Every structure is written in structure tokens, then in C-alpha cells.
Amino acid sequence: MRDKAWRLGPEHFGRLISVLAEQGYEVLGPQVDGPAVRWGPLTGPDELPQGIGAETSPGHYRLKQRSGPERFAWGPSPDSLKRWLHVPEECFVHAAQDNGAFHILPGEQPGAPPGGAAPPKFAFIGMRPCDLAALVRLDAVFLKGPYVEEHYSARRREAFLVVVNCTASLDTCFCASMECGPGARTGYDVALTEHTAEEPAAYLAEAGSARGVALIEAITAPRAEPGFIAECREACKQAAAVQRRRVDWRTAPAVMLRSFEHPRWEQTARRCLACGNCTLTCPTCFCVNTIEHTAIDGSTGGRSRVWDSCFTQNFTYIHGGSVRTSVKSRYRQWLGHKLAWWQQQFGTAGCTGCGRCIAWCPAGIDISEEFAALAGTAQGGTGA
Amino acid sequence: MKPDKHRPTVGIFKFASCDGCQLTLLDCEDDLLAVAGAVDIRYFPEASRNIGKGPFDIAFVEGSITTHHDADRIQQIRRQARILIALGACATAGGIQALRNWHDSGEYVRQVYAKPDYISTLKTSTPVAEHVPIDYELRGCPVQKTHFLEIVCALLTGRRPQLPSASLCIECKRKGNTCLLVASSEPCLGPATQAGCGAICPAMGRACYGCFGPHENANAPALAKRFREDGMSEPDLQRAFRTYNAWAWQFRKASEEVET
Numbered sequence: 001m002r003d004k005a006w007r008l009g010p011e012h013f014g015r016l017i018s019v020l021a022e023q024g025y026e027v028l029g030p031q032v033d034g035p036a037v038r039w040g041p042l043t044g045p046d047e048l049p050q051g052i053g054a055e056t057s058p059g060h061y062r063l064k065q066r067s068g069p070e071r072f073a074w075g076p077s078p079d080s081l082k083r084w085l086h087v088p089e090e091c092f093v094h095a096a097q098d099n100g101a102f103h104i105l106p107g108e109q110p111g112a113p114p115g116g117a118a119p120p121k122f123a124f125i126g127m128r129p130c131d132l133a134a135l136v137r138l139d140a141v142f143l144k145g146p147y148v149e150e151h152y153s154a155r156r157r158e159a160f161l162v163v164v165n166c167t168a169s170l171d172t173c174f175c176a177s178m179e180c181g182p183g184a185r186t187g188y189d190v191a192l193t194e195h196t197a198e199e200p201a202a203y204l205a206e207a208g209s210a211r212g213v214a215l216i217e218a219i220t221a222p223r224a225e226p227g228f229i230a231e232c233r234e235a236c237k238q239a240a241a242v243q244r245r246r247v248d249w250r251t252a253p254a255v256m257l258r259s260f261e262h263p264r265w266e267q268t269a270r271r272c273l274a275c276g277n278c279t280l281t282c283p284t285c286f287c288v289n290t291i292e293h294t295a296i297d298g299s300t301g302g303r304s305r306v307w308d309s310c311f312t313q314n315f316t317y318i319h320g321g322s323v324r325t326s327v328k329s330r331y332r333q334w335l336g337h338k339l340a341w342w343q344q345q346f347g348t349a350g351c352t353g354c355g356r357c358i359a360w361c362p363a364g365i366d367i368s369e370e371f372a373a374l375a376g377t378a379q380g381g382t383g384a
Numbered sequence: 385m386k387p388d389k390h391r392p393t394v395g396i397f398k399f400a401s402c403d404g405c406q407l408t409l410l411d412c413e414d415d416l417l418a419v420a421g422a423v424d425i426r427y428f429p430e431a432s433r434n435i436g437k438g439p440f441d442i443a444f445v446e447g448s449i450t451t452h453h454d455a456d457r458i459q460q461i462r463r464q465a466r467i468l469i470a471l472g473a474c475a476t477a478g479g480i481q482a483l484r485n486w487h488d489s490g491e492y493v494r495q496v497y498a499k500p501d502y503i504s505t506l507k508t509s510t511p512v513a514e515h516v517p518i519d520y521e522l523r524g525c526p527v528q529k530t531h532f533l534e535i536v537c538a539l540l541t542g543r544r545p546q547l548p549s550a551s552l553c554i555e556c557k558r559k560g561n562t563c564l565l566v567a568s569s570e571p572c573l574g575p576a577t578q579a580g581c582g583a584i585c586p587a588m589g590r591a592c593y594g595c596f597g598p599h600e601n602a603n604a605p606a607l608a609k610r611f612r613e614d615g616m617s618e619p620d621l622q623r624a625f626r627t628y629n630a631w632a633w634q635f636r637k638a639s640e641e642v643e644t
Contacts, residue, residue, distance in 0.1 A: 275553040280557035314549060
């Protein structure tokens with residue numbers, strides 16, 4: 001399907017949103033919301049950011065005005081798709097007690113919101129290639145093993161994915177070295193690439209699924225010319241070329257095995273706030289805590305899960321205490337899992353190079369720099 | 385504690401404090417009658433003139449220990465209570481009145497009171513746990529009524545209470561707030577503060593001021609370093625860590641490292 005490419009003008013973009021809405025999708029897209037680009041309900045292309053970019057560095061994120069017509073030059077938003085597909089909090093067992101007998105009550109359909117009849121049908125417009133790569137990783141965790149996570153599965157199955165390839169990288173991006181961007185490879189319904197040499201911007205559209213083809217045909221966009229396609233591809237290649245950070249992830253298992261007692265862990269632990277921001281902004285961190293609640297009279301109760309973080313003391317609390325009592329051991333566990341141990345389980349790194357954990361760490365701890373220090377390589381990190 | 389015909393007896397006690405935590409308990413509204421039905425509230429002078437005697441299955445203690453009389457009374461309460469729960473920033477960290485711990489409180493007494501001789505006070509304001517062992521703490525200034533209800537429910541059902549111990553950031557991110565510290569360089573204490581409030585201040589664009597006290601692994605000096613990099617002055621830095629939970633050791637450490 002990659003040989004089919006269309007050119008979308010602003011009018012097609014508007015129709016793309018409205019056709020998805022007509023098909024019953026809850027359309028979500030990026031918008032400027034206070035000091036950041038965040039995701040929310042999208043009703044028209046005018047709500048998208050325009051001429052907005054972002055500047056990031058370890059521990060910092062700022063929106064920046066840009067002079068061009070670009071709508072997708074802000075890199076990864078603090079939101080990733082896990083907020084909608086692997087929700088922050090979900091009650092999955094409702095129970096009641098009746099004359100001493102315990103009953104499990106019928107709850108909502110898997111994936112449905114509290115009180116909702118069916119799982120939501122989301123269309124995500126403007127997700128980044130690193131977000132898509134993260135979804136592939138969450139799919140491996142939730143859908144590909146012997147046990148399928150039915151709530152995630154129900155929402156994921158319905159989701160329509162419009163990825164926008166990056167033609168601008170942020171300072172904290174290292175998706176190119178993680179092989180997760182700045183162009184999307186597979187897994188999308190429609191991939192767009194922004195062409196900013198004209199105003200308003202035009203978009204190269206490529207379909208990755210049958211329903212993606214159907215959508216583009218429904219909005220009757222013209223075919224893209226080879227010259228236009230080449231310029232869009234070149235812009236995406238440039239976004240990769242400007243990335244300074246890189247992680248040689250294939251060496252990570254060997255690096256981790258030989259640096260278990262590296263003094264760097266202790267140094268980083270002294271900077272680490274153990275606040276968990278890296279794990280919560282990470283698009284692939286999926287850990288949850290399971291909590292139980294009861295009514296005061298004991299008549300009803302429930303079991304919920306909430307986003308958790310491996311940086312908390314309770315995370316590894318088992319009989320007798322926590323397995324990882326120091327912040328050092330927790331940071332080592334997290335970095336090791338993201339870059340190395342994930343490979344052994346799933347064949348890919350758990351990290352997509354989106355750089356959220358770098359930008360949104362209040363202490364400015366940089367995973368690419370940490371890994372370079374452990375690996376003892378000059379070419380890692382920022383190359384400094 | 386297994387549910388049985390015996391309704392657990394409860395006492396609610398006050399030390400040096402503003403009564404805000406006790407008022408939060410009374411503010412349980414629809415749930416208040418359910419609580420009053422499920423437990424036998426024997427001692428709660430804030431709510432009732434009907435003063436009963438111990439022993440108590442559960443004692444909630446608001447306030448910090450600031451006088452010799454307080455220091456004796458908390459021992460008596462501990463002896464009468466099966467489970468003792470410290471309620472709020474004063475009881476868990478010494479409260480805002482712990483600011484006296486860095487100064488000569490005698491001087492304050494001489495300035496404030498017409499007859500200072502009548503005043504007998506300790507030099508420090510300290511949390512309950514510095515005097516007697518406690519079983520649980522409910523953090524906050526004031527406490528969160530949902531936590532009070534949770535601990536009552538858990539004790540009645542015989543399960544472990546679900547009380548937060550990790551950072552506010554976790555709660556803040558679950559809610560979907562944009563990080564004020566990273567995106568606006570607001571001096572937010574969230575990364576060093578315990579969750580539990582529901583991240584209400586960051587949700588309104590106001591940086592956290594730490595009323596729930598330090599979280600289990602708070603690295604307040606590292607957060608202070610960040611504030612310094614963002615241009616905060618040393619006196620402001622000290623003030624940031626010296627509010628309701630100034631005497632909590634992690635905040636104390638950060639505030640004492642400040643060069644003034």
C-alpha cells in the first residue's frame with residue numbers, strides 16, 4: 001500500500017477529521033493547552049497548533065513560536081497514547097456481599113468507561129512515530145502473550161491511527177538511533193508528512209491499512225506527485241540527521257551485565273528525586289498497582305488498578321519488605337528494563353527514543369547520557 | 385480488626401493545632417452518619433459534649449506536642465489505644481508551629497503575652513511519633529477526608545489501608561496535569577511531596593507547596609538544587625521548605641543546607 005500516496009490540502013485535512021467523526025470515532029488530536037501541546041477532542045483543523053514548536057532540554061519544556069505554517073513541529077507531547085488505551089485508573093471487579101455470601105457483580109464491558117455501554121472508539125490524529133512504536137511495544141505486552149489484557153484490547157482494536165511523521169526533532173529526541181522514527185514504518189492506518197514549503201502546509205498521505213485507504217478515498221484527495229513525495233521524505237530524513245542524542249541499544253544487555261556495580265548508579269541516585277515522572281511520561285511504561293476498596297458497611301467493594309511506578313518503595317513490596325530498597329537499585333532496574341531486559345523478552349528495546357523521560361525529569365537526568373556513561377562510549381549521549 | 389458485634393470504640397484527640405483536620409472529619413457529609421453508625425465515637429470534644437472514657441480501639445490524634453502537659457497526655461492516650469493514628473501535618477511533622485524549633489520560643493512568649501510567667505511550653509513543637517509509637521499517619525494540612533474514610537473502612541473490614549506513600553507527581557500525572565516545574569519553572573514541591581491530595585494545586589496552575597510532607601524517598605536537597613538553577617534565592621528556598629512540614633527531616637535537611 002506504500003506505493004499509494006496522496007496530497008492533502010487544508011480542505012482535505014478538515015474532511016479527514018469530519019469523516020472520522022461521522023464514522024463514529026471520538027477524534028483526538030494535539031492542541032496548545034497552557035504551556036504545552038496536549039491531546040484533546042478535535043473538531044476541526046483550526047484547533048491544531050499552528051506555527052508552534054517546542055524546545056526541550058533535560059528537565060525543561062517550552063513552546064516556541066515558529067515562523068512557518070507547520071502544525072506538527074512540536075515533537076512528542078507530554079501525552080502518549082497510553083492515557084487513552086491503558087488508562088490511569090480503572091475498576092475491573094465490582095463485588096457485593098449479601099447475607100454473608102460474596103458475589104461478583106456484572107461490570108461494564110471490557111474497555112468501557114465507568115457507566116459506559118461500550119469501549120470508546122478513538123481516532124488519534126497527529127500521533128508521532130515514536131508514539132506508534134510505543135503502541136507496538138504495549139501490544140506485545142498486553143496482546144501477544146498467553147493472556148490478553150481485555151480492557152486494553154477492546155480499546156486498541158477500535159483505535160484509528162493517523163500518525164504524522166516528524167519533520168522537526170526536539171533536542172531530547174533520539175528515535176533515529178532507537179529505529180522508531182522520525183518516520184513511521186508500519187502499524188498506522190494513515191501516515192502524514194507535513195510539507196511546509198508552502199502556506200498553508202500540505203500533507204503527503206500514505207495508507208497503511210484497508211480502512212486507511214477507504215478514509216483517504218472518502219475525502220477525495222488527489223494523488224501526490226513524485227517531486228512532492230521526495231521533498232516530504234527528505235524533510236523527514238533531515239529530522240533524523242539533526243538528532244544529537246543516540247543510544248546503541250543492541251549493546252545494552254552486554255553493557256548492563258558488565259556495569260551492575262558501576263559507580264555511576266550511585267551518582268545518579270543522588271540526583272534522582274524518586275518522583276516517578278520518567279515512568280509516567282514514558283509511553284511504554286505499563287506498570288499498575290492493584291487496589292481494593294470497600295464501602296463502610298462492607299456491602300460492596302471493588303478492585304481497581306492505577307498507574308504505578310517502579311520508583312516507589314511499595315512497587316516491589318512482597319512478604320517481608322521491598323526487593324529494591326534503594327533509589328539506586330530502582331533506577332538501575334528501570335534503565336536496564338527499558339534498554340536491555342526488554343529485548344530478551346520481546347526482541348526490541350522497551351525505549352522508543354521519544355525523550356520524554358529526559359525533558360520531563362525535574363532533575364534533568366538523561367537516559368542517553370546515563371547509558372553512554374555506563375557503556376564508556378563517547379558516541380552515546382549527546383556526543384559531548 | 386475483624387467485623388463483629390462490637391463496634392470499635394474511637395477517640396479523637398487534639399493537641400497544638402488549628403482543628404482543621406477534625407473539621408475535615410466532620411465534613412464527611414453523607415458518609416458521616418455511616419461512620420458514626422459503624423464505630424462508637426466515645427470521645428470527640430470538637431463534635432460532642434458527651435465525653436466518654438477509654439480504652440479505645442482507634443485513637444485519632446490531631447496536633448503537635450508543644451507543652452509538658454502534652455507530652456504526658458500523649459503517653460496516656462497511647463496506653464489507652466489499640467491503634468493510634470496521627471492526623472495531619474501537625475501530628476505527623478510538628479506543623480507550622482515547628483518553625484519555633486529554629487528559634488528561642490521564650491523570646492516569642494515574652495513579646496506576645498502580658499504575663500509570660502503563666503506560659504509553660506516546650507522549646508520545640510514535635511510530631512506525635514517522636515513521643516510514642518504510632519500505627520498510621522494521615523498526612524496533609526488538612527487531612528483528606530477520603531483517607532479518613534479509607535482507614536476506617538480498612539480497619540472495619542480487616543484489610544490493609546490504601547494510603548499513598550510515593551510522590552505527588554504520580555497522582556499529578558495520572559490526572560493529566562502539565563508539569564509546572566518542567567514547562568514553566570514554577571517552584572513545585574511535588575517531586576518531593578507525598579501524594580494524597582489529588583494534585584489539586586497543580587491542577588489549578590499553582591505549584592505544590594508540600595502540605596502533605598515529604599514522600600517516602602524524598603530527595604529534597606536535589607529538588608532545592610533545581611530551584612536554585614531556576615533562580616530561586618536562598619531565603620526563598622528556605623521558606624519553600626519551611627511551611628507546614630518544616631520539621632519533617634527531609635524538608636529540614638534541605639532548608640538547613642540553605643546558605644543564609
